[in-house]
Amino acid sequence: MPAVIETIAASRCPRCNLVAAPPTAYCPNHPVAMTPTEVQGIGEVVSFTTLHSPPEGFRSPLHLAIVELEGGARFFCHGAGTRGLKIGAAVAIEAVDDVYYFSHLGAIDRARLFWRRAGHAGDRVNAITRSLAKRVWKGRTRAPR
């Protein structure tokens, strides 16, 4: 897990609340100007793939994912690998040379993250419990077919 959670520039549609990262001038679904906002570089995998014949300028295999960031934006990024990755898995996003990469967060990373964010002791325990419960629940219902 990165030491500092990345802050990513985004924009929000005042009409439908769609959050776009990177920011867009207009909402893709409404002819209204977007309001600037920020999202956190942490979220859940919506889908991922590994491309075995990537276009020129990219190394094979190329790992790609769409991640739903905290704050609601769906984000397109690279990854170092997809071994063991599942839809719904928690990942952190980091920029390396202006290119965004996702990395898998394990149970300990998730606990540390919630610990750091939790306001006081009660919240910490609740947050960790929620995180672990969610992980167990996902592991059961979203197992690959």
Place this chain on the structure above:
Amino acid sequence: MSDVFVAGVGMTRVGRRSEPLRDLMAEAAHTALAEAGVETPDSIVVATMNPEEFVGDGNFASHVASHLGFAEVPAVRVETATSSGAAAVYAAFAQVAAGLARTVLVVGGEKMTHLATPRVSEIIGRSIDPYERRYGATMPSLAGLVTRALLTGHGVGPREMAQVAVKNHANGARNPYAHFRQAVTLEEVLDSRMVADPLRLLHCCPISDGAAAVVLVADRRAVRVAGIGQGADTLALRHRRELTSFRATRAAARAAFAMAGFGPERVDVAEIHDAFAPFELISLEDTGLLPPGKAGRATLDGDTALEGRLPVNPSGGLKARGHPLAATGVAQIVECVWQLTGRAASRQLGACRVALAHSIGGLATNNWVTLLEAA
């Protein structure tokens, strides 16, 4: 709005072709015009996705019109990425329905096999959102993202996906116009090379050359265009809430059925845009032909095979007939007309009165559904 009928159809054999694109388009156009009994149409609609880069020619509506000896006939070119052919049929339909023309020639075509595969992928990939492209997204990679999501709780697994390719290859084997005329087994599909995990090579349509044409008229003929609809979605895949259903198809189907005044239960045969095998499963549900979550099972059960309850892609689909981009949307109409008029030779279905054609532009940003009815 007056009724619009299909008076003639024609297409070239699809595959690796040595002729120039304009000759392929002329071959298809001449066949359709001869069948329609029309020497000179009132208007021409040309569909090509990217002749500027594929063959180095521009101003392509005039290019084709002049080549056909129709330099005096008004011609326009229509482009909506991989659904350009369907869009051209729509434009021609609108001209006839509005009374602007009584006979319109639609001709779509593409030529790409003379270029190296990475170059073809790059040109087709221009239809993707620039930010996603900057991360190396190609059509197969976006389709891989859609497919991965589809494999989670939508009644689709590797066998269901593979069976689409098996079925469409089996149909293509009976189609003399098809790019691929050999069957494949489920094992061959499941063992084929991984392209964009979990999409494999045999889930993907080939790079093809070819052309197809139809003549739409105001006078009563054997097949009527009962309904036609367009639907749209965001250019960027990341701006969509849903990956496993295409809003653009749902909207197009709604519009087409509303115009036709009947529902999906009347459809006897469908040509579906299976550029990637799982897209056939998604699209069967998005068009309302099958209930959500049931397309995988129906495919494995043979319901969508030639002898099934709802034959899908009797031509072989994009998978086996091939996918010469802007020709495809027109070629789907050609197959539907052949089926409705009993001219599909060894792949002819039993009695059918209503056919549906479904075309996807880009990564489902600009989709079309067309309904044809034996008049």
